[in-house]
Amino acid sequence: MRKVYLVSGGVTKFAKANPEKDFRLMVKEAYDQAISDVPKLNHAMIDGSVVSYFSDHFTRQLMAGAMVNDFLGLCPKPSKRVEGGGATGGLCIQSAYEDIASGRMNVVVAAGFETMSQVNTWKGNEFIALASDTNFDYPVGGFYTGYYAMMVVRHMHEFGTTPEQMACVSIKNHKNAIYNPFAQHPAELTIEDVRKSDMVSWPLTRLDCCTMSDGAAVCILADEDTAFKVCDNPILIKGLGTGTDSMRMADRPHGDVILLPNENKDDYKGLKYPGVHSCRAGRMAAKMAYEDAGIINPIEELDFIELHDAFTSSEIQTYEDLGLCKYGEGGSFVEKGYPFMENIDYGIKLPGKTKIAVNPSGGLLASGHPIGATGIMQAVFSIWQLQGNIKEQFGNDTLQIKDAKRGLIHSHAGTGTYVAVTILEKV
Amino acid sequence: MSKKIKISETEDGTMLFNVDPIIFKDHYEMDYLHSYAQDTPFFSGLANGLLLGSECKSCGYKYATPRKYCMYCGNETEWLELPSVGRIHSWTTCYYGSQAFLKETPYNLILVEFEGVNTLFLSRLIGVGQENLDIGLEVKPRFLRNSKFKATDVYFVLSDEN
Numbered sequence A: 001m002r003k004v005y006l007v008s009g010g011v012t013k014f015a016k017a018n019p020e021k022d023f024r025l026m027v028k029e030a031y032d033q034a035i036s037d038v039p040k041l042n043h044a045m046i047d048g049s050v051v052s053y054f055s056d057h058f059t060r061q062l063m064a065g066a067m068v069n070d071f072l073g074l075c076p077k078p079s080k081r082v083e084g085g086g087a088t089g090g091l092c093i094q095s096a097y098e099d100i101a102s103g104r105m106n107v108v109v110a111a112g113f114e115t116m117s118q119v120n121t122w123k124g125n126e127f128i129a130l131a132s133d134t135n136f137d138y139p140v141g142g143f144y145t146g147y148y149a150m151m152v153v154r155h156m157h158e159f160g161t162t163p164e165q166m167a168c169v170s171i172k173n174h175k176n177a178i179y180n181p182f183a184q185h186p187a188e189l190t191i192e193d194v195r196k197s198d199m200v201s202w203p204l205t206r207l208d209c210c211t212m213s214d215g216a217a218v219c220i221l222a223d224e225d226t227a228f229k230v231c232d233n234p235i236l237i238k239g240l241g242t243g244t245d246s247m248r249m250a251d252r253p254h255g256d257v258i259l260l261p262n263e264n265k266d267d268y269k270g271l272k273y274p275g276v277h278s279c280r281a282g283r284m285a286a287k288m289a290y291e292d293a294g295i296i297n298p299i300e301e302l303d304f305i306e307l308h309d310a311f312t313s314s315e316i317q318t319y320e321d322l323g324l325c326k327y328g329e330g331g332s333f334v335e336k337g338y339p340f341m342e343n344i345d346y347g348i349k350l351p352g353k354t355k356i357a358v359n360p361s362g363g364l365l366a367s368g369h370p371i372g373a374t375g376i377m378q379a380v381f382s383i384w385q386l387q388g389n390i391k392e393q394f395g396n397d398t399l400q401i402k403d404a405k406r407g408l409i410h411s412h413a414g415t416g417t418y419v420a421v422t423i424l425e426k427v
Numbered sequence B: 001m002s003k004k005i006k007i008s009e010t011e012d013g014t015m016l017f018n019v020d021p022i023i024f025k026d027h028y029e030m031d032y033l034h035s036y037a038q039d040t041p042f043f044s045g046l047a048n049g050l051l052l053g054s055e056c057k058s059c060g061y062k063y064a065t066p067r068k069y070c071m072y073c074g075n076e077t078e079w080l081e082l083p084s085v086g087r088i089h090s091w092t093t094c095y096y097g098s099q100a101f102l103k104e105t106p107y108n109l110i111l112v113e114f115e116g117v118n119t120l121f122l123s124r125l126i127g128v129g130q131e132n133l134d135i136g137l138e139v140k141p142r143f144l145r146n147s148k149f150k151a152t153d154v155y156f157v158l159s160d161e162n
């Protein structure tokens, strides 16, 4: 397989509603930003596109991917839609990677969007809940905050995780977003603010949950020859992993942990896995990506992570799935301050030092979650981190990770139904 | 001779939320002819006061939900009557929900574990407030008398309820 690079990216400012622009124009804006960063790459060099959006219900337009490809002026070149719930964006990038790695194309646009303002928030929750089993789970009143609440209630039972530890995630990501001009919900919060905000589904409050967004994000991928011709510092896609699990979380097994190279069986005596407290798909995707990239000890060998924090609790679950700490240690991992930025004052006491910045951009909680764009947004922010361009792109360098060489993006669907993990490296 | 050709106009209007850009109310609904297909015995079971899971006779795995084929060995499963009591494996109380369920809030969702069954069952728990919910509590199913052929035909109550 050929090496594949990310040469540039663009993202719209995520907003609750953006009725001045339809999905095509939002993608075009992100595309123009991406292509303007690589002046030597002209439009004619693009071989095709992969377009991702999650919901036909939100878009209310089938074959919207074809309309994006048309609007970008790419007809009659090849294009397809990729969809996988919340992991749609991450899967889109992996699909664009495959087009180039296989030798079928040299330059591919990965474009994602979602227009969630088409309906009110509670109707939106219903649309998202349709991405759970519509015969068994949705009809009893199931919706995603409720599913994640049940997951974390079990996590709390197994491991002693607390709502206050979850609130630390909210504080971190909302504060990071203050320095990210593309973010939808920057805020300075206290643990009390998070716990006292409206209860959605116990123990998850509004400030434990991401919100609905309109937005688009675009990445341009290229083969090695083209990448170095058009760009001085293209970012290598070093490893990929993808995992799956049953749609109904009730159907998940209660068996043995899938071990990473830095773990052993004795770490998890008596733990039934994944149950509903952990995501086997996330662990599977991480394991594959680490093997692909030759990573043995992720926390030492990665400089930052952008992960799918649709809920504060899912960020804690994901620390564990990605092997940043052992299963069960996610709550104390955040409480000790390990995933915080070391140069930012969060207004809370953090007994430990930064080990790895997680969601320096503000993540989904604070940047926003226009579903089909989200996984691509993570890649765009990571390109800028690895190219050392945060100051140029954000107008300040607060969120720039010093000497960032390697980052990981984690895109996640359902209750861990699809997960895509991709490792990006400065060369 | 030219006669002005016009379409006949009606007096109904379009609801506008905004004029620039134009944002309007675009109604959309439909009725599906939805089949439960191979899962039908589960729903007819509920109508008869029976809660059915599935059992793989090849590898012995038991599911608390309908799964026509085994997740592990791929063989066809058989229907299995679930035990008459279970325990709360996890729970939440929902104060918001999807639009269709907002009027029912707050309501409890639970995942039920059954002795000797390998997977869980998602349902509502009725008659208990959030403050009295806990993992491990014994629960039992109840069935709607007037079956709607929906997953909500079964719900749970605490075992010590009459």
Ligand SMILES: [Zn+2]
Binding pocket: B056, B057, B058, B059, B060, B061, B070, B071, B072, B073, B074, B075
């Ligand atoms: Zn079997």
